[in-house]
Amino acid sequence: MKKIPVLLDVDAGVDDTLAIIFALLSPLLDVKAITTVSGNVEVQQCTRNVLLTLQQLESVISKLPVVGEGKKNPLQRKLFTAKEVHEKDGIGGATRFYSLKNNHPKIFDAEKIIVKTITSTPNITIIATGPLTNIASIITKHQQVKKNIKEIVIMGGAFDGVHNTGPVAEFNFYVDPEAADIVLNSGIPIRLIPLNVTEECVFSPNDIQKIHNLSLKKYIERVTKFYFQFHQRTENFLGGYLHDVLAVVAVTTPSLFKIKKGYVCVESNGKYARGLSIFFPQLNTKKEAELPEWVKKKLQKKPNVQVAHSVNAKKFKKIFLETLSKK
Ligand code: BDR
Numbered sequence: 001m002k003k004i005p006v007l008l009d010v011d012a013g014v015d016d017t018l019a020i021i022f023a024l025l026s027p028l029l030d031v032k033a034i035t036t037v038s039g040n041v042e043v044q045q046c047t048r049n050v051l052l053t054l055q056q057l058e059s060v061i062s063k064l065p066v067v068g069e070g071k072k073n074p075l076q077r078k079l080f081t082a083k084e085v086h087e088k089d090g091i092g093g094a095t096r097f098y099s100l101k102n103n104h105p106k107i108f109d110a111e112k113i114i115v116k117t118i119t120s121t122p123n124i125t126i127i128a129t130g131p132l133t134n135i136a137s138i139i140t141k142h143q144q145v146k147k148n149i150k151e152i153v154i155m156g157g158a159f160d161g162v163h164n165t166g167p168v169a170e171f172n173f174y175v176d177p178e179a180a181d182i183v184l185n186s187g188i189p190i191r192l193i194p195l196n197v198t199e200e201c202v203f204s205p206n207d208i209q210k211i212h213n214l215s216l217k218k219y220i221e222r223v224t225k226f227y228f229q230f231h232q233r234t235e236n237f238l239g240g241y242l243h244d245v246l247a248v249v250a251v252t253t254p255s256l257f258k259i260k261k262g263y264v265c266v267e268s269n270g271k272y273a274r275g276l277s278i279f280f281p282q283l284n285t286k287k288e289a290e291l292p293e294w295v296k297k298k299l300q301k302k303p304n305v306q307v308a309h310s311v312n313a314k315k316f317k318k319i320f321l322e323t324l325s326k327k
């Protein structure tokens with residue numbers, strides 16, 4: 001079967017790391033490149049985390065993807081990190097147990113890698129699991145690459161009153177709302193996997209016991225411990241959300257998700273609502289007539305996004321664990 005070519009753009013925290021491992025072990029994907037962006041931690045640390053994860057997998061995968069380091073700061077704002085969730089190194093303190101080999105893969109510039117990979121891979125899917133800074137600046141500067149992108153699948157945004165950063169926002173959109181708005185309005189097909197859906201899927205210490213490869217199991221235990229403890233302290237369960245993994249599974253197994261089409265924009269000018277994602281559904285004309293003018297204007301726009309509004313969490317978990325547990 002022909003594999004789906006993908007590029008991962010990550011801010012290599014704990015769930016990004018699980019997403020990378022899943023993507024590299026999935027028989028359905030051909031991961032061409034992994035690029036990093038500041039978010040959970042600073043971009044240099046994200047790059048080191050990606051290299052360390054690749055090091056854990058080099059004996060089980062045939063070809064390592066190229067790695068590119070991207071933007072240090074959001075388009076217009078100061079960086080806001082999530083070290084209280086992912087620990088100072090972004091992967092739960094696991095870096096103190098390992099050292100990067102001197103012969104690790106070369107680190108390229110993310111912009112060059114993204115443009116080169118898209119140009120040489122017609123129909124590529126981009127999976128973005130961090131702030132959208134790299135992707136927004138590339139599609140603004142290199143309009144010609146847009147036609148080669150089949151789709152961008154994004155972990156980001158939140159609806160139905162769910163939020164994890166500030167009173168109304170999801171972290172990736174909060175960190176760089178301007179970038180998120182540019183990408184959503186780029187005209188490229190977008191699938192959004194928002195926080196209210198990703199919070200339906202949880203990983204726990206028991207799940208890790210199902211992984212056969214002992215060194216990978218140890219690595220995942222070390223990466224997730226701090227993240228699990230964070231959720232125990234703040235949300236009262238020992239485990240953690242698999243946010244970014246869902247964006248990868250949305251590419252391998254789209255049928256697990258129920259989707260609504262609509263117009264989504266992200267608040268960047270608001271005084272109180274930084275990063276808020278707003279969904280304008282397609283309405284029937286009768287309902288539309290009762291709406292204020294500014295809402296009607298948005299509704300008249302073509303839907304720019306397909307938004308996941310539910311996931312089959314049981315099947316998702318099965319696929320995730322089976323892929324990680326391959327002997
Ligand atoms: C998102 O924020 C980050 O902390 C996670 O890695 C995920 O991409 C969830 O809001």
Ligand code: CA
Nearest residue numbers: 011016129130
């Ligand atoms: Ca992330």
